[in-house]
Amino acid sequence: MTVASVPAVLRSEWTKIRTVSSTTWTLASAFLVTVAVSAALCALFRSTFDHLSPVERLTFDPTLASFSGMVLGQLAMVVFGVLVVGTEYSSGMIRASLAAVPQRGVFLFGKLAVATALALIVGMATSFASFFLGQALLGEHRTTIGAENVLRAVIGGGLYMGLIALFSMAVATMLRSSMLSLGILMPFFFLVSQILASVPKAKTVARYFPDQAGSRIMQVVPDALGGSRAPYGPWTGIGIMLLWVVAAIAGGALVLKRRDA
Amino acid sequence: MIEAVGLTKRYGAKAAVYNLSFQVRPGAVTGFLGPNGAGKSTTMRMILGLDTPTAGTVTIGGRPYRQTPNAPRQVGALLDAKAVHGGRSARNHLLSLAQLSGIPARRVDEVLGVVGLQDVARKRSKGFSLGMGQRLGIAAALLGDPQVLLFDEPVNGLDPEGILWVRNLMKQLAAEGRTVFVSSHLMSEMALTADHLIVIGRGQLLSDMSVKEFISANSADFARVRTPDTEPALREKLSSALSGAGGQVVPEPDGALRVMGLPLPQISELAHGADVRLWELSPHQASLEEAYMRMTQGAVDYRSTADQKAGLMQQPQPGFGPPPQIPEVPQQGWYAPPAPQPGANPYLGGQGPAAPPAAPPAAAAPPAAPPAAPADLTKPEDAR
Numbered sequence: 080m081t082v083a084s085v086p087a088v089l090r091s092e093w094t095k096i097r098t099v100s101s102t103t104w105t106l107a108s109a110f111l112v113t114v115a116v117s118a119a120l121c122a123l124f125r126s127t128f129d130h131l132s133p134v135e136r137l138t139f140d141p142t143l144a145s146f147s148g149m150v151l152g153q154l155a156m157v158v159f160g161v162l163v164v165g166t167e168y169s170s171g172m173i174r175a176s177l178a179a180v181p182q183r184g185v186f187l188f189g190k191l192a193v194a195t196a197l198a199l200i201v202g203m204a205t206s207f208a209s210f211f212l213g214q215a216l217l218g219e220h221r222t223t224i225g226a227e228n229v230l231r232a233v234i235g236g237g238l239y240m241g242l243i244a245l246f247s248m249a250v251a252t253m254l255r256s257s258m259l260s261l262g263i264l265m266p267f268f269f270l271v272s273q274i275l276a277s278v279p280k281a282k283t284v285a286r287y288f289p290d291q292a293g294s295r296i297m298q299v300v301p302d303a304l305g306g307s308r309a310p311y312g313p314w315t316g317i318g319i320m321l322l323w324v325v326a327a328i329a330g331g332a333l334v335l336k337r338r339d340a
Numbered sequence: 341m342i343e344a345v346g347l348t349k350r351y352g353a354k355a356a357v358y359n360l361s362f363q364v365r366p367g368a369v370t371g372f373l374g375p376n377g378a379g380k381s382t383t384m385r386m387i388l389g390l391d392t393p394t395a396g397t398v399t400i401g402g403r404p405y406r407q408t409p410n411a412p413r414q415v416g417a418l419l420d421a422k423a424v425h426g427g428r429s430a431r432n433h434l435l436s437l438a439q440l441s442g443i444p445a446r447r448v449d450e451v452l453g454v455v456g457l458q459d460v461a462r463k464r465s466k467g468f469s470l471g472m473g474q475r476l477g478i479a480a481a482l483l484g485d486p487q488v489l490l491f492d493e494p495v496n497g498l499d500p501e502g503i504l505w506v507r508n509l510m511k512q513l514a515a516e517g518r519t520v521f522v523s524s525h526l527m528s529e530m531a532l533t534a535d536h537l538i539v540i541g542r543g544q545l546l547s548d549m550s551v552k553e554f555i556s557a558n559s560a561d562f563a564r565v566r567t568p569d570t571e572p573a574l575r576e577k578l579s580s581a582l583s584g585a586g587g588q589v590v591p592e593p594d595g596a597l598r599v600m601g602l603p604l605p606q607i608s609e610l611a612h613g614a615d616v617r618l619w620e621l622s623p624h625q626a627s628l629e630e631a632y633m634r635m636t637q638g639a640v641d642y643r644s645t646a647d648q649k650a651g652l653m654q655q656p657q658p659g660f661g662p663p664p665q666i667p668e669v670p671q672q673g674w675y676a677p678p679a680p681q682p683g684a685n686p687y688l689g690g691q692g693p694a695a696p697p698a699a700p701p702a703a704a705a706p707p708a709a710p711p712a713a714p715a716d717l718t719k720p721e722d723a724r
Contacts, residue, residue: 084442087439087440087441087442088440090439091436091437091439091440092436094432094435094436094439095425095428095432095436098427098428098429098432098436099425099427099428100427101427166425170422170423170424170425170426171419171420171422171423171424172423172424172425172433174385174388174390174419174420174423175417175419175423175437175480176437176440177389177390178388178389178390178405178411178412178415178417178419179411179412179437179440179441180440181389181405181406181407181408181411182406339385339390339391339392340385340390340391
């Protein structure tokens with residue numbers, strides 16, 4: 080019995096990920112879309128701040144405002160995550176990979192580890208860039224990185240993006256198809272989750288969706304912009320998201336182990 | 341050495357591979373033949389531990405593939421030529437595979453040279469032709485310098501020069517004492533490359549013998565006899581004389597007779613005795629291709645029926661029947677449609693000559709067969 084060496088799998092997965100152009104353009108657009116949309120919305124907040132209702136003005140969360148582009152930027156992260164796994168299946172390379180690494184668990188671990196690390200780095204960069212640019216554009220309504228809970232929110236933003244990518248990879252491992260995975264994840268994150276989160280009754284359930292729970296960590300003011308208060312704290316929120324991710328990885332690992340390649 | 345014992349793979353009710361047992365020995369090229377859908381690729385995937393057999397086992401060097409230490413250094417495989425991320429260059433594709441088994445990058449450039457892709461090594465594989473894809477797949481199989489090599493249809497899409505190269509490469513690898521297992525659906529190719537043949541059809545073993553044995557067991561000799569075209573009666577006379585002497589006589593479409601079971605001198609004697617002059621008496625050997633076709637006839641999943649063009653054309657006389665009355669000009673008689681006959685026109689009266697139903701045996705066979713397959717599978721198994 081052999082254990083294919085983990086460093087070898089990591090090295091190979093790094094080669095795979097850096098030698099396709101989709102990595103560059105998905106991660107670059109995750110960064111650019113988030114930063115640009117956040118900046119635009121921050122500029123908008125500043126110019127229209129006086130038109131906001133008094134409640135909204137009192138609960139204005141400058142940190143969260145500078146992450147408002149993440150709703151769009153996370154979609155590029157989803158595409159990145161799905162493609163990392165999905166192209167193995169669509170190209171058929173999964174057979175060569177699994178023939179070389181018969182221990183499928185090791186293979187999956189290596190792939191997810193490399194891609195998640197990369198997504199986390201890009202996510203952190205995005206989060207910090209978004210925050211500083213956003214604060215600069217907010218003018219007198221800005222906050223600082225040293226203020227209470229702000230650093231936690233900024234680091235949490237990067238963590239959130241990494242977890243979104245990891246969740247997408249796990250779902251693609253379960254579904255074994257890029258098209259199917261994108262077809263489910265994109266509408267879910269972009270429409271279903273966002274819409275349900277603003278429907279009164281559905282809101283109580285939608286709060287426990289991975290993106291809704293995870294994005295709590297980017298809030299500094301608990302009930303920002305007149306929104307209702309979630310029944311859990313920021314770290315519990317990211318914990319809920321983590322549970323989703325773990326469940327998806329477990330499902331993916333099970334599918335990979337059981338099914339014929 | 342690859343050893344399969346009672347290997348079975350079912351997808352639902354259909355058995356893709358059924359009770360397959362064979363050995364692939366080192367130092368020889370073993371051909372793995374079968375029509376499309378016979379289960380060749382499924383078997384190869386099971387050997388590599390990619391698919392889990394429903395029953396039975398397959399081992400390489402005594403161990404299941406997934407328990408082989410450092411498997412990529414022991415076993416190399418080409419499964420699917422185009423199984424490459426199109427956006428990645430050939431070199432990077434091989435590099436990622438090499439890194440998985442701790443093979444140095446230097447080796448990647450070596451195998452690229454071996455398969456002749458060094459000039460396009462840094463190009464995206466998206467633009468590769470099927471032949472280049474095959475070469476890349478072969479390079480991947482050679483990466484770990486393995487003792488056991490599996491190739492699934494390696495000559496597909498290669499030009500004649502490439503086919504010759506693959507053939508020599510297989511032989512060379514076998515001569516170095518390696519185990520080489522090559523699948524193909526082309527008997528002619530295997531006859532030139534392989535030392536040993538394993539033939540399967542519908543997932544079952546049809547034959548497992550050396551190429552030499554296969555040839556002597558399957559290539560029936562026959563004689564072609566041609567009587568003067570000018571006197572059709574002579575042919576009938578000779579035909580009955582030969583049948584009377586115990587020969588099998590089959591008329592050929594061009595008017596000649598194919599005679600089996602009689603040596604040439606005896607045919608000559610019989611013709612002399614019957615007072616028939618001969619225009620041709622020649623020895624022939626059925627090709628391996630024919631033997632293979634005969635063997636797998638019952639095991640072909642996808643078979644075309646004759647295009648009857650029903651209702652589109654005037655129907656020729658149904659079937660070849662007894663030797664067609666070949667007129668004075670034989671070349672013409674083969675394909676020129678006969679003169680219109682009252683009964684033969686499909687537009688006159690529906691009964692016609694009932695030509696289209698000539699095809700049913702072929703058309704009816706495939707759908708009927710799968711459910712019955714597991715039942716009658718026991719027979720070939722016992723015979724073996």
